Amino acid sequence: MKRLSPFVSSLDRESALDRFQREIVDLLPRLRRLARILARDVEDADDLVQLCVERALGRRDQWQAGTRLDSWMFRIMKNAWIDETRARARTARVTEQGLEADHVADRRIPTMELRLEANAAERALAELPEDQRVAVALVLIDGLSYREAADVLEVPMGTLTSRLVRGRMALQARLEGAEIQVR
Amino acid sequence: MKITEDLLMAYVDGEADAETRAAVEAAMAADGAIRERVEAHRRLRGTLSGAFGSAMSEPAPERLLAAVRGEHGPSPSSRPAEIVDLAAVRARKAAPKAPPRPRRAWIQWSALVACLAIGVIAARGLGSIGTSPMIADRHGTLVAQGGLSQALDQQVAGSALSPDQAVRIGVSFRTTEKLYCRTFQVVRGDGLAGLACRAPTGWQVRVAAASPAHGVGAAGYRTAGSATPPAVSATVDAMIDGAPLDAQGEAAAKARGWRE
Numbered sequence: 190m191k192r193l194s195p196f197v198s199s200l201d202r203e204s205a206l207d208r209f210q211r212e213i214v215d216l217l218p219r220l221r222r223l224a225r226i227l228a229r230d231v232e233d234a235d236d237l238v239q240l241c242v243e244r245a246l247g248r249r250d251q252w253q254a255g256t257r258l259d260s261w262m263f264r265i266m267k268n269a270w271i272d273e274t275r276a277r278a279r280t281a282r283v284t285e286q287g288l289e290a291d292h293v294a295d296r297r298i299p300t301m302e303l304r305l306e307a308n309a310a311e312r313a314l315a316e317l318p319e320d321q322r323v324a325v326a327l328v329l330i331d332g333l334s335y336r337e338a339a340d341v342l343e344v345p346m347g348t349l350t351s352r353l354v355r356g357r358m359a360l361q362a363r364l365e366g367a368e369i370q371v372r
Numbered sequence: 373m374k375i376t377e378d379l380l381m382a383y384v385d386g387e388a389d390a391e392t393r394a395a396v397e398a399a400m401a402a403d404g405a406i407r408e409r410v411e412a413h414r415r416l417r418g419t420l421s422g423a424f425g426s427a428m429s430e431p432a433p434e435r436l437l438a439a440v441r442g443e444h445g446p447s448p449s450s451r452p453a454e455i456v457d458l459a460a461v462r463a464r465k466a467a468p469k470a471p472p473r474p475r476r477a478w479i480q481w482s483a484l485v486a487c488l489a490i491g492v493i494a495a496r497g498l499g500s501i502g503t504s505p506m507i508a509d510r511h512g513t514l515v516a517q518g519g520l521s522q523a524l525d526q527q528v529a530g531s532a533l534s535p536d537q538a539v540r541i542g543v544s545f546r547t548t549e550k551l552y553c554r555t556f557q558v559v560r561g562d563g564l565a566g567l568a569c570r571a572p573t574g575w576q577v578r579v580a581a582a583s584p585a586h587g588v589g590a591a592g593y594r595t596a597g598s599a600t601p602p603a604v605s606a607t608v609d610a611m612i613d614g615a616p617l618d619a620q621g622e623a624a625a626k627a628r629g630w631r632e
Contacts, residue, residue, distance in 0.1 A: 206441065213440050214432070221436075222427035235433060242439040276606065310423040328385065329420045335387050354378045361416055 209249055212258050213242060219331060223263060226326040227270050229315050237273070241266040260333070263341040267323065313363040321356030324349055329357075375399045375406060384413040506539075506558060507577055516568050516575035524554055524568055524575045525630070529622060533559065542600060544622045547611040552630040555604060557583060565601050567608060570630035579607045 206214065220241060224234035244265050245252070252261055314322055327338040328349075339349040373379075373395040382388045383396040400407045506520035516524055523539035533540050542555035542565075553569040566580030581601035600608075617625060 210440050210442075214437065217432040217436055217440075218428045218430075221430075221432065222424045225424050225427050234427075235436060238436055239439045242436065246440075246442055306419055307422045307425065310419045314420070314423060325420070329417055330423060335382075335385070350378055350382070354381060357381060357413070357416060358377070360420075361412055364416070364419065365412065 209252075209258075210246075213245065213262070216259055216262060219259065220262060220266065223266060223326055223331065226314065226322060226330070227266070227319075237266060237270060240269050240273075244269060257337070260337055260341050263327070263331075264343065267341060267343075309364060310360070313360050316363070317356050317359055321352045321359070324352035325356040325360070328353060377409070380406070380409050381413055384410060384417060506564075507580070510573075514577040514580075515573070516577055520556065520558065520568075521575055524556060524570075526626075528619070529554065529617075543608070543616045544625065545608070545612045545616045546614075546625075548613045549611075550613075550632060552625050553578070553608075553611060555600060555608060557600075565604055567604050567611075569611075572631075578611075579604055 217238070220238045221234060224237040224241070225231060228234040228237050241262060245262055248265075252258065314325065317325065323342065324338060327333045327341060328335065333341065335346060335349055335353075339346045342349060373392065375396060379388065379392055379396060383393060388396065396406075396410070400410060506516065506518050507514050508517050509515075515521075519538050523537070523541060527537075527539065527541045529541045529544045531541070538558060538560040540557045540559060542557065544552065544554045547553055547569065551569045551571070553567055554575075555567050556565065558564040563583045564580055565583035567578045568575040569578055570576075581603045583601055
């Protein structure tokens with residue numbers, strides 16, 4: 190008997206996904222974007238997404254239907270990343286953290302000027318301390334509300350807003366060369 | 373109301389309450405500098421919104437879709453422990469690119485890497501050399517047998533391999549729970565590296581990872597520089613009590629049958 194082509198069997202499996210899994214598939218782009226901001230490396234980022242998806246599937250009984258899957262998975266990713274950075278610190282593994290800006294920026298952005306702007310933003314973002322970087326990513330890039338972002342990070346609202354203020358000030362200073370004073 | 377920078381940001385983010393919004397708008401009307409600050413915050417939002425857009429437009433790679441389908445390891449309900457760290461993900465990602473092996477075997481390797489507390493894994497023919505498996509599943513515990521068990525009992529750590537040996541012992545140590553453990557590398561077949569600890573019933577394999585025997589020379593033994601997989605070193609780090617055993621300590625432990 191002739192075997193099904195991988196393409197056909199992959200479609201078969203796709204349709205066998207349950208609702209929880211389909212919702213994760215829909216979330217993959219946002220998970221990958223957040224992971225790139227955290228890991229600052231495309232390959233590491235997808236490793237992080239994979240780990241996050243595996244953990245989410247392993248704990249799906251802890252997720253309450255009707256609550257937000259995106260916040261829940263972002264939180265899993267944030268914790269996975271904390272575990273990873275601790276493991277790296279423990280083994281003192283040397284990693285190449287250089288951000289390949291052009292590699293990461295969207296090649297579909299139409300004009301060179303806009304692309305350069307996005308590149309500059311990505312580079313400036315990569316230089317922020319991690320806590321500010323994630324706060325900026327969740328609110329300004331992913332569009333979560335302050336409350337939702339604070340829940341993902343498991344910090345009080347005041348902590349989140351102060352990270353946002355400091356992160357933005359640093360970004361504006363880098364991107365516009367402006368010296369900004371907090372009043 | 374004092375117009376602070378964080379109020380302006382909250383205003384731009386749509387997070388300000390009605391009272392604050394009114395105050396900010398009044399201040400903007402009265403003060404060009406404040407208008408300029410609000411504009412700067414809007415510009416930053418706009419600039420950032422396009423950042424990392426490639427992640428949103430690229431199709432997700434197949435390995436992530438496979439992860440959603442739960443194809444990377446045992447089904448979640450039977451999974452006894454979580455993936456250790458990204459190193460484990462990487463190890464599993466890297467290994468299938470090496471000589472292709474049947475899918476069934478691959479699932480077993482990934483399960484081995486995934487599970488520090490090794491649970492129920494249908495393990496048949498794990499680490500087989502020829503026809504005799506080196507690791508067997510005994511009621512959910514993975515135990516060394518055959519050549520691997522023999523090597524763990526007998527071989528000196530770090531010694532060079534003779535051509536007829538398939539297992540190299542890396543390091544011997546005692547754990548904080550007063551067990552003797554040894555790292556090993558199977559340098560034949562698919563290649564496998566791991567950590568086994570001596571229990572009353574035999575050597576229990578605590579962690580193992582695929583370790584394709586790239587460094588194996590023509591004579592069949594592994595050349596220098598073969599690295600211990602990160603998942604294995606991390607487990608050693610987590611379990612070891614002090615330093616690895618020296619030659620004398622190792623000989624004494626061996627004489628006692630690797631028991632207390």
